[in-house]
Amino acid sequence: MLSRRILLPAAAALAVFVVLQTAISAELLNAYQITILTYACIFVTYALGLNVIYGYNGQFSLGHAAFYGIGAYASALVTKIVFQGNPLSFPLALAAGVATAAAIGYLIGLPILRLRSDYLGIATLGFGIMVKVLFDNADKVIPAMGGARGLTGIPKLTSFAWAFFAAAAAVILVRNLIYSSHGRAIVSVREDEIAADAMGINTTKYKTLAFVVGSGLAGLAGGLYAHLYVFLHPSNFDFLKSVDVLMVVVLGGLGSMTGTIIAAVGWVFLLEGLRIVLPQEFLDWRMVIYPLVMIIVMILRPRGLMGGIELGPLKPGKVVRRLKAALVPASGKEA
Amino acid sequence: TTSAVTPAAAPQATQAPKPAATAAPAAAGTGPAPKFAYKIGMVAPLTGDVKTFGESTKNGIDLMVAEANARGAKVTVVTADDKNDPTEGVNAANKLITQDGVKALVGSVSSKVSIPISDVAQSNKVIMITGTSTNPSVTVADGKRKDYVFRACFIDPFQGTVMAKFALDNLKAKKAAVLYDNSNDYTKGLAEFFRDGFKAGGGTINVFESYGKDDKDFSALLTKVAADKPDFLFLPDYYNKVNLIAAQARQVGIAAVFGGGDGWDSSDLDTKATEGGYFSNHYSPDDQGATVQNFVKNYKAKYNAVPDALAALAYDATTLLLTAAEKAGSDDPTKVRDAMAGLSGVQTVSGKITFDKNGDPTKAAVVLQIKGGKQTYVATVQP
Amino acid sequence: MAENVSSRSTVLATDGLTMYFGGLKAVQDVSVAVREGELVGIIGPNGAGKTTVFNLVTGIYKPTAGDIKLNGESITKLKPFEVTQRGVARTFQNIRLFPELTVLDNVRIAYHRNVHYGLLSAMVRWPSFNREEEQLTEKALDFLDVFGLADRHAEQAKNLPYGEQRRLEIARALATQPSLLLLDEPAAGMNPNEARRLMELINFIRERFHLSILLIEHQMRVVMGICERIYVMDFGELIAQGTPKEIQNNPKVIEAYLGKGVG
Amino acid sequence: MLLEVKDLQVAYGAISAVKGVSFGVDEGEIVTLIGANGAGKSTILKTISGIVRAKAGSVLFAGAEITQTAPHDVVKMGVCHVPEGRRIFANLTVRENLLMGAYTRSDGDAIKGNMERVFQRFPRLKERLSQPGGTLSGGEQQMLAMGRGLMASPKILLLDEPSMGLAPILVQQIFDIIQEINQSGTSILLVEQNANMALSVANRAYVLETGTISLSGPAAELRANAKVQEAYLGEAGALA
Amino acid sequence: MDLNAQIVYFLQQVINGIQLGSVYALIALGYTMVYGIVRLINFAHGDVFMVGAFAGFFAVSVLGLSFLPAIILAMIVSMVLGVTIERLAYRPLRRAPKIAALITAIGVSIFLEYFTSLNFVFGPNYRTFPRPFEVTSWNIGGVAISNILVIILGVSLFLVVALQLFVTRTKVGIAMRAVSFDHDAARLMGINVDTVISITFAIGSALAGAGGVLFAIAYPQVDPFMGIMPGLKAFVAAVLGGIGIIPGALLGSLIMGQAEVLTTGYVSSTLRDLVAFGILIIVLLVRPTGLLGKSGVEKV
Ligand SMILES: Nc1ncnc2c1ncn2[C@@H]1O[C@H](COP(=O)(O)OP(=O)(O)OP(=O)(O)O)[C@@H](O)[C@H]1O
């Protein structure tokens, strides 16, 4: 039981990794392709965070990029200032990104998660814009953050392997979370908050939990992003970036990890693919074609590519019933 | 598009810094023309809200390449869009270098894109030269020189300081106000260096305020400025923003003289609202020198538009690149780099360029005034 | 059944419960009590405030005045989930399942408060996780068995027919392991025959799970058939209480609620 | 026949809910459909009013084919469907809800008159005229839904479980009103769980079992039918 | 500054705030209207607004029309665009989850921005909007009030009243609200849901078109991306006031306007957005459905 649950997804992930890493080591892929693959993995992690918040917990967030940014800046500062670029510090830097994003997610989530649906969306949007303004002016407090000039000089520490294993870890953790009692509590809030409350679920706690987990994943993705593109600029974490990730999560299918993975990778590949396929004189059509593709996909699959569907190891475990003991009161108290 | 800046017809031609040199031959005349197949990449914002800057840049590059090829060069350009987004910029640069195999990059427009691209170029040992990115970090980051990276424009400190000196010395301004775009490092850089220069020179600045990139309403800021009654209002942004601010400023009755940087240089500048204002630039269209006149003439012939500063600098960046490549006699980036670093006194539209140790050009700035709806040469400021 | 009800301890007692919505008096000075093991009905015309009483007891609304005691302790200020954790479960007048989730998950969620494994051991699948998860799944299936829903455990709740949704809602409520169960019109939309079977089921679970039950219902067969005592509400106030017999013959109740035909 | 349903088949995706049902309602008749939960009663009504599309078969109203007609046009022809679960507009006041019932009508006086009649039948609604529909109690909402349906002065009223969740005294009233409406010339197709009451007011009845009609005939006859008694009426004397 | 100058300064800033707020209100009204009925954050609204502004631009600069015909033309163009978008991108998703339509709205928004910035459409340039009338301002005790302010505020107030009456007093207006709650139930009332939604989009988009022209007269520049920020701010203003509630859109907009302007005037413009969005969040925390939103205890 235990072995199958852990080993199966791990083996699948490992197989994909080995193939890609071999291709990279054998220089079958060029730097551009490697960057794109790495970025796709980062985007999976990033989008998965929003899927926990919105897809599973049903809390509409239009400010996810803020946590991506917070993670990115936090981890970049840690490597740059605290560890002066020492590559061994990378895990610590990533952890700092996760922790900062999760902590801020907790602080902001606690009050604003009381809001419902679109109102919550707008509040998170407002939060996102405020964070961007703070990034723009951060140099007044922490000169190293660079403000609108951007944060330079981050060592390039994110490799494909790092991004891949981070994404894989994120997927496994989210999967394990969702298919647990805590995960079901998270999902019940999405389904019907009043009913969840009436079932004894502390909805505030689970909304906050989902928000913290989602923010933490965004922070992890941000840390990886910072050490891949080695330059941070506030405009990378503005409102439109929150919209991008929302699109990816919805297109993949809310509450589907498989969908998020497919859509995140597909989104990165679509944008970059268009760059390659389009003839030189039609480069500015890229951003015209891309939204059209999104619209068409959405109309054809209104619940997203994988709405409600999971594949392979991401499927919920089968329920096996061992003893058929009908009419047995479940509580111990009757004894 | 009403205020045609027609340098040739400018009546103040006598004030031009240099008298007309020998009449310029036609397009195929002098200029770099590396005689080997040279594949270069262009990164520019071809989509998004600064697409118009990207197009000017593209036009400038394309014009230079076309001229060089007419002279017998074999330059091909591969273009990639960066959407004015750092991430996209890196992806675009990576694609050009590793997928298309370009040997040099020209671009991008904003520093926020050029900075990460410069790291890509440097680590791949590919030449990069940007026309318009003025942030010092493009060529030097954290004290480390990226030796494959160059630029054709002066950097923020220089331009901001030039205007501060000009306002103090030439305009005798005592009190200045500054409005800048908080999210744009170009305008922020100019604003801060202006402030520092102006204050160091004994001036006062009470209003040093920013706005957002998408703001259209400046009434609150301008009311603040009006209440302060400065002599000089520094607006170091691109012409499109300046148009809006200047018009609204006049509306609320601000009498100060306006000033700005090279972002003002465009035929789309609202010369009515900015009348009497001064801005620093890389060159004067009044310049009767062959390079300037040829460039303006050819540009107009090809694109039916007057070139703005972005186009001129992109053209210059390409000129410098091709000159170095011709000198190196090879498309090998390392050789081109060495040739580039050794360039001295190359005549470009924006003046005679020599690179300093940081890959930044040392060249003079000119100050122009909007007078009677036209750009008029006022002074040249040496670095 | 009703022999020494009065000697049993009081599970639920409301005291002067009052709820205003703006100017509207939905509930006015209502005091009801449910003793251990008792099955008590609340009836009354539509809009009398019955559901509001449930909402007050379960903490969904906060009363304008009055107090609610559960086993002698005030629960007036508790949040809904805390009320549930103290052993009060309910169903809703308009069924509120977790529609996109499976039948099994609906019940497993209700069982959540019995889960001991922490977040981390879930995330890394600690052995204790697997053990507990298996156990709770068994229990959940047991509950479903009681309601004849075990075979449909993999179905999405929203795809169940109406009657099964009602049963699932009761099963889910039971899975919170309550001592007091509040049922809001469980027989609504059932034909008399189905309603009768439901009655039997309610009686069965009451014994099986040692429950006290408070029931709102309009189908008199059900109410009169299984309730030991009945409260009658009208315009937010209690107008009568007593055994089914007493209620059926109470002229006030007949006038306000039952009408001439029933009785 | 005013309303005629022929060989109607309806499916939700792969689930087939109605499997070839034929019946009719004559001018001036009350016809009732009874059957267990999930038998397909509501589905039939929804197909008649056009919010669910038939897979096969046809629906005729006053001789005209309306199987593919848009719901709003069906309403205009004089078919009014009071849906199961009330479906009142929670965000609209009671008054606005009633006005929406008269959406297809433009005669102001007639609308006023209808509204007065609704208030006579359901005085409670008049008390709550400007209260948002969503805050009414379950029973009040049912009254509003009925009242709203009457606002259109339909030729035929399709009632889906009108007595659900109502106090006994109101159930009686509702059935009185149903008869009253019928006597003033409106045909009625009544879907009910409360088979006792439904059979007592109806002229004819059909028993639906998992998507097909298993029994039909005059209401009184079915009421006496042992099978019906056992399955739908519950044992007599359960009260005692 | 002496006291008198300070008072004048304050009043001038308040006037500035009213103008900015009124501009937001023009956009917010259409936004809130569409949201109120369709429950869709119509992200493309800001872009319809942009197309309206461009229509006005061409009407004035190419066709040489004067103010009134230009604004009417812009309203018609926007209306057609809005209804078309609804038809092609939102209607197919009528039965899908709301978020699907939100995503296509974002798609439409991106499409409109990038498509119109292609060179053969509007092109990427920032164009100066030729004002069809001159800006004049009256000086009242040192405080300048421009005719633009008067027009915009007047139009906003008029629209608030007109829309509110329309939605609460007319049959179509009530039908819109009925549709907003339950499509099928509305159908059973004889309401043609598609038509009602088309009317909603027609009105909302026409408002955006009018707003676009007025905006471009106030801040005389148009470009394909001009709709994003005003659209976003206006939407936030609508939420602040209570989304779906028409007077709330005006109230929220005026508050946003004052918040931005007074922060700029007395603190620092850098903090402007921080304060504006900070107010938004605080207001929502205190009143989770906006200032005029019904505090709705859900009936369980
Ligand atoms: N959230 C609310 N806001 C405003 N009024 C409410 C709210 N909840 C209930 N009411 C009002 O309180 C009164 C009592 O409602 P309640 O739902 O408790 O009635 P009920 O006795 O359960 O009726 P029914 O048998 O019809 O379900 C009704 O008049 C209702 O309109």
Ligand SMILES: Nc1ncnc2c1ncn2[C@@H]1O[C@H](COP(=O)(O)OP(=O)(O)OP(=O)(O)O)[C@@H](O)[C@H]1O
């Ligand atoms: N929207 C839907 N999608 C899928 N299946 C549906 C849908 N609506 C109804 N069904 C199914 O169709 C069948 C008939 O449903 P219908 O609502 O017509 O039954 P009914 O006779 O009205 O039952 P009730 O007495 O519970 O109202 C049921 O099995 C039901 O689960």
Ligand SMILES: [Mg+2]
């Ligand atoms: Mg009730």
Ligand SMILES: [Mg+2]
């Ligand atoms: Mg039904």
